Amino acid sequence: MAESINIYRLSKLFIYIFMVFLFLIAIVPIYVLLINATRSTEQINLGLSLLPSKYAAYNWNALTSRGFKIHQGFYNSAFISTFTTLLSVYFSAMTAYGLHMYKFKGRNFIIGLILLIMMLPATLSFIGFYQFMARIRLTDNYLALIIPSIAAAGTVFFLRQYLMSILSNELIDAARIDGAGEFGIFNIIVLPIMLPALAAQSIFTFVGSWNNFFTPFVLISSESKATLPMLVQKLRGDIYRTEYGGIYLGIAISIIPILIFYSFMSRYIISGITMGGVKE
């Protein structure tokens, strides 16, 4: 009996060691990034350090003096992500409610369509999309990045699942008897009820748009319209070759907002992943 308890304790110890190991793997790359962002290139070349140094301002100057327009990239990414999120989540909620509430002809077809397009890889339509945008002269225009997000199949699916589990028909009927219009009911009664799901979807849509590199990289050509991932991509270039500290700082700046946001919202975000079951 005592022996089996010892074995049990030993295996528990082994599990904790394994957990610490994985924990370090998750943390260390980020930690090295943040530390090196504050160190000079000479210090970085000399070796590793666990403590920050005081060259963050110097690195910032090294970056911005080489045309790395951080403010602008930040502003552009925030602009695109905000509008993408607002439009995508609002219209997805509207679609989800329409599919949930009304039994109209073609409803089942749209539900099936949504399931199908969730499984379609994004690259399938990309060349056609690019050529189409080029033809109607919407390349280098944020509209091409924002408008398509109105039709977000994954978000509709998720929100519809949520509505099915939470919305009561009595409430809607009561509002109708009180004389509320259908759009009024949606905006005033249904949206507030959906708030937890809307918040979760907003977070994922915002982060997805913020992180999107490929679409803006192909569509946007003006320097002044570049998004943050497009700027970060430039750090591969030769003009930054000797500025290791600056490169680390540039990368760090693009992920620090996400880290801060996540440290406050992690519990909420994690429960949001499995809330509606499916999300890429």
Added chain:
Amino acid sequence: MKRKVKLSEQRLNRWGYFFVLPFVLVYFIFHFYPTIYTFLLAFTDLKGLQTSFSFIGLQNFNKLVHDPYFWGALRNTFIIWGYNFVPQLGIALILAVWFTDLRLNLKGRNLFRAVVYMPNLLTAASVALLFRSLFGYPVGPVNQFLQGVLGLYQKVERDGKIIEEAFNFFRNVTVTRSIVAFIQWWMWYGHTLIMLMAGITSISPTLFESALVDGANNRQTTWNITLPLLRPMMLYILITSMIGGMQMLDIPFLLTDMRGAPDNKIRTTTVYLFNVGFQGRNDYAYTAAISIGVFIITVILALLIFFFIQDRSELKQTSLEKRALKLAKKGGING
């Protein structure tokens, strides 16, 4: 009376069209039409700065079937995806079983889960650049760690003498592929862990309780209850991960030279698609053919996985039932 109710209900249901209209409009203009357009372009000769094209039949697809770079890229994609997926599912599965085991009652599970999921939210482009710097040559942090802490060097023969040097990671095919796979694993296993834990906690607790009453030990409950009932979730993870893996772009694109160095060996199908379409040749028609080729392969694989695993899970289900029946007859297992 009844007719009246029906009529007003019908009128009410018509509102549904207004609610789904924005979605349907935007979908057909910005998603469906481009998809059709991609299919159309694949049969043309659209290239570079041209705006007009003519139809050339199946030439692009013929070229695709005989394109060694395409098949090479497909092979790279599978190898990198495999290197990533096996440890991703394996480690996430082991952790999920441990974390949901009430008898183990591990401390710090939630913090751990939150931390290992975190890389999933980071900008992939930034992550690629970060690891490019970490594995830098000759003075990246990984080399500094290997030399300073572990005393490891790469031995290189030069002029008949063997010298010790820093590792040039991105020169070696296997190492570079492993780095890409590692980054993918690093970014995704936390997500898989969360999905699997949700799958396990949705299994009815009475099953575990009755197993406990019957005297089943940890390993028996894991093998006979948790894993078989987790199959649908694992199937879902496998298929979405495969579809996502076929789209792998940011990391292999930005980690080395944007063309999958060394020797094009981390050039995934999507990186290849990008190279053909937007760097140099701008062969849009052929790019369209590549994306359709990738799509067809993805669909075939998804169907194969689905039928293969679905069938086996049905078999498993019946054998599970049989086992349960036997157990009931015997009146439980001991030990």
